[in-house]
Amino acid sequence: MSLIVQKYGGSSVADAESIKRVAKRIVETRKAGNDVVVAVSAMGDSTDELLDLAHQVTPIPAPRELDMLLTAGERISMALLAMSIRSMGHDARSFTGSQAGMITDARHGQARIVDVTPGRVRDALDEGAIAIVAGFQGFNRGTGDITTLGRGGSDTTAVALAAALDADVCEIYTDVDGIFTADPRVVPRARKIDRISSEEMLELAANGAKVLYIRAVEYARRHGVTLHVRSSFNNNEGTIVFNAPEPTAPDEASPDRENSESPVEEPLIAGVATDLSEAKITVVGVPDIPGKAAQIFNIVAKTGANIDMIVQNVSAAATGLTDISFTLPKSDGQTVLTALTVEQEDVGYRGLQYDDQIGKLALVGAGMRTNAGVSAKLFTALYEAGINIEMISTSEIRISVVTRADTVNDALRVVHTAFGLDADDEAVVHGGTGR
Amino acid sequence: MSLIVQKYGGSSVADAESIKRVAKRIVETRKAGNDVVVAVSAMGDSTDELLDLAHQVTPIPAPRELDMLLTAGERISMALLAMSIRSMGHDARSFTGSQAGMITDARHGQARIVDVTPGRVRDALDEGAIAIVAGFQGFNRGTGDITTLGRGGSDTTAVALAAALDADVCEIYTDVDGIFTADPRVVPRARKIDRISSEEMLELAANGAKVLYIRAVEYARRHGVTLHVRSSFNNNEGTIVFNAPEPTAPDEASPDRENSESPVEEPLIAGVATDLSEAKITVVGVPDIPGKAAQIFNIVAKTGANIDMIVQNVSAAATGLTDISFTLPKSDGQTVLTALTVEQEDVGYRGLQYDDQIGKLALVGAGMRTNAGVSAKLFTALYEAGINIEMISTSEIRISVVTRADTVNDALRVVHTAFGLDADDEAVVHGGTGR
Numbered sequence: 001m002s003l004i005v006q007k008y009g010g011s012s013v014a015d016a017e018s019i020k021r022v023a024k025r026i027v028e029t030r031k032a033g034n035d036v037v038v039a040v041s042a043m044g045d046s047t048d049e050l051l052d053l054a055h056q057v058t059p060i061p062a063p064r065e066l067d068m069l070l071t072a073g074e075r076i077s078m079a080l081l082a083m084s085i086r087s088m089g090h091d092a093r094s095f096t097g098s099q100a101g102m103i104t105d106a107r108h109g110q111a112r113i114v115d116v117t118p119g120r121v122r123d124a125l126d127e128g129a130i131a132i133v134a135g136f137q138g139f140n141r142g143t144g145d146i147t148t149l150g151r152g153g154s155d156t157t158a159v160a161l162a163a164a165l166d167a168d169v170c171e172i173y174t175d176v177d178g179i180f181t182a183d184p185r186v187v188p189r190a191r192k193i194d195r196i197s198s199e200e201m202l203e204l205a206a207n208g209a210k211v212l213y214i215r216a217v218e219y220a221r222r223h224g225v226t227l228h229v230r231s232s233f234n235n236n237e238g239t240i241v242f243n244a245p246e247p248t249a250p251d252e253a254s255p256d257r258e259n260s261e262s263p264v265e266e267p268l269i270a271g272v273a274t275d276l277s278e279a280k281i282t283v284v285g286v287p288d289i290p291g292k293a294a295q296i297f298n299i300v301a302k303t304g305a306n307i308d309m310i311v312q313n314v315s316a317a318a319t320g321l322t323d324i325s326f327t328l329p330k331s332d333g334q335t336v337l338t339a340l341t342v343e344q345e346d347v348g349y350r351g352l353q354y355d356d357q358i359g360k361l362a363l364v365g366a367g368m369r370t371n372a373g374v375s376a377k378l379f380t381a382l383y384e385a386g387i388n389i390e391m392i393s394t395s396e397i398r399i400s401v402v403t404r405a406d407t408v409n410d411a412l413r414v415v416h417t418a419f420g421l422d423a424d425d426e427a428v429v430h431g432g433t434g435r
Numbered sequence: 436m437s438l439i440v441q442k443y444g445g446s447s448v449a450d451a452e453s454i455k456r457v458a459k460r461i462v463e464t465r466k467a468g469n470d471v472v473v474a475v476s477a478m479g480d481s482t483d484e485l486l487d488l489a490h491q492v493t494p495i496p497a498p499r500e501l502d503m504l505l506t507a508g509e510r511i512s513m514a515l516l517a518m519s520i521r522s523m524g525h526d527a528r529s530f531t532g533s534q535a536g537m538i539t540d541a542r543h544g545q546a547r548i549v550d551v552t553p554g555r556v557r558d559a560l561d562e563g564a565i566a567i568v569a570g571f572q573g574f575n576r577g578t579g580d581i582t583t584l585g586r587g588g589s590d591t592t593a594v595a596l597a598a599a600l601d602a603d604v605c606e607i608y609t610d611v612d613g614i615f616t617a618d619p620r621v622v623p624r625a626r627k628i629d630r631i632s633s634e635e636m637l638e639l640a641a642n643g644a645k646v647l648y649i650r651a652v653e654y655a656r657r658h659g660v661t662l663h664v665r666s667s668f669n670n671n672e673g674t675i676v677f678n679a680p681e682p683t684a685p686d687e688a689s690p691d692r693e694n695s696e697s698p699v700e701e702p703l704i705a706g707v708a709t710d711l712s713e714a715k716i717t718v719v720g721v722p723d724i725p726g727k728a729a730q731i732f733n734i735v736a737k738t739g740a741n742i743d744m745i746v747q748n749v750s751a752a753a754t755g756l757t758d759i760s761f762t763l764p765k766s767d768g769q770t771v772l773t774a775l776t777v778e779q780e781d782v783g784y785r786g787l788q789y790d791d792q793i794g795k796l797a798l799v800g801a802g803m804r805t806n807a808g809v810s811a812k813l814f815t816a817l818y819e820a821g822i823n824i825e826m827i828s829t830s831e832i833r834i835s836v837v838t839r840a841d842t843v844n845d846a847l848r849v850v851h852t853a854f855g856l857d858a859d860d861e862a863v864v865h866g867g868t869g870r
Binding site: 015016019020050053054056057058059060061062064065066068072073075076078079080083086087092093094099120144 | 450451454455485488489491492493494495496497499500501503504506507508510511513514515517518519521522527528529534555579
């Protein structure tokens with residue numbers, strides 16, 4: 001008997017009919033001889049409706065009370081799901097985050113999991129019941145207060161439960177068929193990826209692929225949880241996100257991928273992601289002396305902003321000055337500009353440039369480690385399409401470039417084709433995603 | 436410094452504007468130098484909406500899951516109320532039933548309170564915060580499951596908190612100005628009652644007055660909690676429900692009522708209530724031998740039905756047979772008829788009559804204990820109005836009569852006038868009530 005954790009997002013449980021459909025799927029999984037634990041998000045737009053209510057009451061809701069409010073959403077969906085399953089003749093019990101042992105720190109709205117003690121979930125399974133757990137929520141032992149995990153919280157709940165219960169797989173149900181080589185709304189011939197390593201998935205997620213949240217992938221990777229991203233609207237196999245073996249154990253090389261397909265069929269490139277949520281800050285005329293870059297990024301770090309790409313131009317010998325550019329979420333832009341302006345005299349730079357009209361494209365694939373021609377092919381494809389590259393950043397399994405925002409979708413299509421990722425058929429796309 | 440417990444029903448917190456209005460009232464109570472604990476119901480019709488959702492999913496929702504679902508309603512209202520108060524610069528913390536220590540038995544949907552351990556509520560007060568507690572809900576220690584208290588549950592939450600915290604008063608906010616001498620929708624000249632004893636209030640509630648639930652009044656009476664029923668739409672004084680002194684302590688006779696008004700002004704009659712929710716069953720042709728009534732009411736008791744009035748006619752000497760009539764909630768009618776039919780041969784009665792077109796009118800007042808003319812005045816008033824009386828039942832402080840359903844409102848107006856209860860002005864009535 002396998003233990004399967006399933007996660008259903010808000011769009012999968014948007015109304016009573018959807019809930020019954022999901023309940024049926026869960027019952028089928030149970031009937032197939034599996035123990036089943038389900039993490040569920042709030043119904044459809046209900047979280048946004050609760051947020052609206054909060055903002056009607058006060059522009060700045062107290063974080064503790066906002067968490068208390070928002071956690072009502074999963075309470076509703078999980079209770080409805082459990083009663084729907086019970087009406088089909090199977091035992092099911094819903095559990096809040098605290099009942100399921102999702103213990104977090106006390107940071108309301110963005111709590112981190114510090115321990116998972118799913119004793120009641122385990123008891124329910126032992127007694128033959130299906131356990132339905134509220135996604136997105138936990139509680140803090142010190143204060144006794146309810147917390148929420150922030151964006152992508154329900155994915156994290158599912159993965160954390162899968163890890164704590166040593167589940168065989170964690171199925172993430174969504175409204176698309178899995179992870180695609182590119183966003184199917186932009187590239188209609190994007191292809192579903194059958195298998196992808198968690199490190200590739202992390203790079204895709206970090207670079208704008210929105211089906212899975214980085215945090216859940218990181219958690220799965222750290223705890224050895226296999227993810228299966230699939231659609232709740234059909235029974236197709238989705239995308240398996242597997243954990244590559246540790247590099248220190250070469251004798252066990254790639255067992256996952258070898259089990260299902262031969263290495264020669266392994267695509268060089270896993271996928272291409274784009275991201276329009278970032279802006280670029282350029283610090284102009286920085287004295288080219290040791291310690292200046294460290295000084296600048298210490299100032300940025302203190303703001304709490306997550307910086308992404310960093311590029312330092314070659315110093316112009318005549319002036320002894322250089323420019324340093326970096327990208328960061330647009331939402332952090334103003335804070336960082338202010339922090340740098342305050343320290344301008346101390347750092348000794350000449351000026352700041354802010355550009356929020358950039359787009360980022362990232363090409364991800366473990367295969368590029370051993371293939372020197374990938375960068376060349378990427379740059380050539382963009383050049384031939386007349387798309388200018390403004391910044392470049394590389395890792396072992398990723399190449400990112402920054403272009404103008406209004407050219408990034410063209411860039412995505414061109415690159416997708418150049419690397420032979422186009423499918424024969426167009427993908428089917430449903431609307432909306434859950435949290 | 437006084438400790439005041441306030442209860443707000445669903446109609447008082449129906450939307451963001453209402454919540455802000457209630458928050459302002461709570462803050463004013465705090466500013467006046469009181470510690471404040473609030474029990475709050477779910478917003479407006481939200482409980483009915485959740486019930487609708489449940490019934491869209493399954494016709495018979497599992498009770499445990501239904502409680503999980505419905506308790507989302509107070510979670511929303513209490514969080515919004517707490518954040519609204521905080522936005523006004525006062526500390527406020529919301530607590531679920533379990534966080535507030537409302538410990539119940541495990542009967543989902545109609546749980547009884549077995550203990551109240553409001554340690555976190557007390558801590559919040561000690562730290563200067565206003566405590567907002569979810570009405571209607573509790574939890575069972577044995578199962579760890581969430582429970583609900585059933586109809587009138589939020590009133591019961593408020594009274595139970597007032598008792599456990601030894602509050603000075605428990606204010607029940609509603610959409611009317613207090614307890615009236617009769618339903619103001621039927622009797623426009625009904626008069627607000629300033630003070631009423633809990634035993635009179637119990638009789639009024641038991642006989643159809645819907646502003647307070649019997650259960651909450653019983654709880655208040657047993658634990659010596661003074662209630663103040665008042666409107667959340669104005670600042671008028673409402674109705675004080677006080678606990679009469681124990682009859683074993685004659686030296687402390689009626690301190691409450693004497694404090695505020697002289698005994699000679701005390702009205703003979705507190706109020707008149709009507710009830711259209713009952714039906715009458717008559718067991719025809721019962722052998723007039725000892726033990727038959729006991730046999731019949733044992734059968735009825737086993738169904739769990741709450742019977743109200745019982746009348747046994749004088750036996751006709753010629754036949755040795757008698758008729759026994761009793762009233763009970765219409766919702767219990769079919770069950771009781773079936774139970775009696777099954778035992779017809781054993782009991783030896785001739786037949787059953789069922790009548791669900793009855794109305795009950797109850798005249799309540801401690802004053803009638805010492806006034807023999809009350810019954811005569813009541814019967815005369817009804818006779819002069821051409822209203823036929825079908826059953827009569829009396830207690831020390833109440834006279835109830837059963838009439839045809841379609842005459843009961845006329846009866847109410849006639850009796851209200853006959854006992855001098857009419858006010859000079861008409862009462863203002865708002866719509867809807869909370870749970």
